[in-house]
Each structure stands twice: as structure tokens, then as C-alpha cells.
Amino acid sequence: MSASEKGSEALFDLDDLKKNTARLDVSGIDFATFGDQPLSAGGLRCLRYMHDVEYHTVCYMRDLLVTKAHQDHEIASFLTFWCFEEYWHGEAIGQVLKAHEEGAHAERVQPLRARIRRREAFKPWLHSLGSMIAGREWLAVHMTWGAVNEWSTQAGYARLIAAERHPVLTDLLKRIMRQEGRHIDFYATHARAALASSGRAQRLVRFALERAWSPVGAGVMPAEEVDHLTRFLFTGSDGMAAAQRIDRQIDRLPGLGGLSLLERSITARAA
Numbered sequence: 074m075s076a077s078e079k080g081s082e083a084l085f086d087l088d089d090l091k092k093n094t095a096r097l098d099v100s101g102i103d104f105a106t107f108g109d110q111p112l113s114a115g116g117l118r119c120l121r122y123m124h125d126v127e128y129h130t131v132c133y134m135r136d137l138l139v140t141k142a143h144q145d146h147e148i149a150s151f152l153t154f155w156c157f158e159e160y161w162h163g164e165a166i167g168q169v170l171k172a173h174e175e176g177a178h179a180e181r182v183q184p185l186r187a188r189i190r191r192r193e194a195f196k197p198w199l200h201s202l203g204s205m206i207a208g209r210e211w212l213a214v215h216m217t218w219g220a221v222n223e224w225s226t227q228a229g230y231a232r233l234i235a236a237e238r239h240p241v242l243t244d245l246l247k248r249i250m251r252q253e254g255r256h257i258d259f260y261a262t263h264a265r266a267a268l269a270s271s272g273r274a275q276r277l278v279r280f281a282l283e284r285a286w287s288p289v290g291a292g293v294m295p296a297e298e299v300d301h302l303t304r305f306l307f308t309g310s311d312g313m314a315a316a317q318r319i320d321r322q323i324d325r326l327p328g329l330g331g332l333s334l335l336e337r338s339i340t341a342r343a344a
């Protein structure tokens with residue numbers, strides 16, 4: 074039985090994903106507009122971050138595939154489509170950077186990968202060891218972590234739309250957000266099912282989030298970039314309200330009430 078059949082609020086359906094997975098459609102997006110109507114310096118800095126983190130999905134997938142994830146057909150299938158879609162998000166955001174006469178694609182990705190190569194080399198070992206010790210419960214950590222990160226990504230794009238009020242950027246990010254919505258459905262469905270079936274998973278996930286969670290991309294990007302993105306998108310009343318909405322979604326997962334992950338992280342970084 075798939076997680077989508079087990080979950081009480083199942084949203085994810087693999088057949089649906091197979092039908093809908095696609096390279097991001099950028100037809101009709103006039104990237105040249107950014108030449109006359111550029112984004113703000115702060116907004117562009119957020120986009121550089123988003124570009125790098127979207128492209129980093131293949132490395133996140135590498136860490137997942139050394140766990141029991143590769144034994145589960147539904148999860149392995151999702152990861153295949155997920156990585157493909159995130160790749161094209163990186164490509165499209167790179168086109169926005171290029172339109173601002175900024176480096177993008179390999180020009181940014183290669184030096185980033187070189188900079189973090191030692192840390193990255195360690196990660197598959199860590200996740201393989203975690204999976205050997207904790208078994209299926211380690212997968213519950215990944216599924217929940219993925220749900221929090223996809224919720225945060227979706228909210229980040231919505232906040233950037235609101236901050237920039239740029240019609241071409243809005244069009245592009247809304248197209249990306251539609252695909253992010255399906256990623257949310259997968260991770261939230263699997264996280265809920267894994268947590269509902271095991272008190273041990275709840276305790277492990279809660280412990281991992283409390284001790285080790287940081288905003289999506291924080292393990293890849295420099296700390297000052299994480300702080301900038303946090304302040305630019307998630308401070309002020311609207312930003313904090315968006316973060317609190319994610320905290321409430323986390324609260325609704327079995328055994329994860331009251332963590333206030335996003336609010337605590339933002340308060341610490343904005344100080």
C-alpha cells in the first residue's frame with residue numbers, strides 16, 4: 074500500500090505526478106523585460122540563492138538514495154521527477170540572472186560545488202549510517218524535512234512576488250510554485266504516514282528538527298546569504314505571518330506540535 078493510500082489526508086498520487094511532471098514551461102516569459110525593469114538588489118540576491126539551491130536538488134537526492142528510499146518504488150519514482158523539475162527551476166531562474174547580466178548556471182554552480190566539496194563528501198556517509206541505525210524512521214526524518222523545506226520554498230517564492238511586484242517575475246514564479254505544490258503534496262503525505270505509524274519516528278523527527286533543522290539551503294549557502302534571505306522575505310508582519318502558517322502546518326503533523334521552527338529561526342536570524 075502506498076503512503077498516499079495510507080495517509081488520512083492523502084494528497085499525493087503517483088499516477089497524477091507521472092501525468093503532470095514536465096520541464097518548466099517558460100513560453101511567453103519575456104526575460105528581456107528585466108533589462109528595462111530590473112529587480113531590486115535585495116530581490117536579486119534572493120534569486121541567486123534560489124538558483125543555487127534549486128540546482129542543488131541532485132545532491133539532496135544523492136543523500137536520500139543511500140537510505141531505504143531507493144527500496145520504495147513510490148519514493149524513488151517521485152525523486153526522479155522531483156530532481157528533473159527542480160533542475161528546470163534552476164535553469165529558469167538562471168535566465169533571470171542572465172537578463173541582469175549576472176553569472177548563472179554552470180558559472181555559479183561549479184564554484185559552489187568546489188567550495189563545499191569536503192562537507193558534501195561527508196553527507197552520503199552520514200545518511201547511510203543514519204539509515205542503518207534508525208531504519209525506516211530515518212526516512213521519516215527525510216520526508217518531514219522535505220515537507221518543511223518545500224513549504225518554506227513555496228512561501229519564499231510567494232514573498233518574493235509580493236516584495237518585487239514585477240509582472241514577469243510573478244508569472245515565472247507562479248509557474249514554479251504550481252510544481253512546488255506537487256512536491257509539497259508528496260512530502261507532506263509521506264511525512265504524515267510515517268509519523269502516524271510510529272511513536273519512535275515521531276520522537277526521532279522531533280529531536281532532529283529541534284536540534285538540526287535550518288532553513289532550506291543553509292547547508293549550502295554562506296551564513297550571510299541565509300540571513301539576508303530570511304530578513305528580506307520573512308521579517309515584518311506579512312513575512313512572520315507566512316512563517317507562522319508553516320509552523321501551523323508542522324503542528325498538524327503527528328507528534329510535532331509546538332515546535333515553532335520557522336518563527337524561532339527567523340527571530341534568531343533577524344536579531
Ligand SMILES: [Fe+2]
Nearest residue numbers: 127159162253
Ligand atoms: Fe523548485
Ligand SMILES: [Fe+2]
Nearest residue numbers: 223226253256
Ligand atoms: Fe520543490
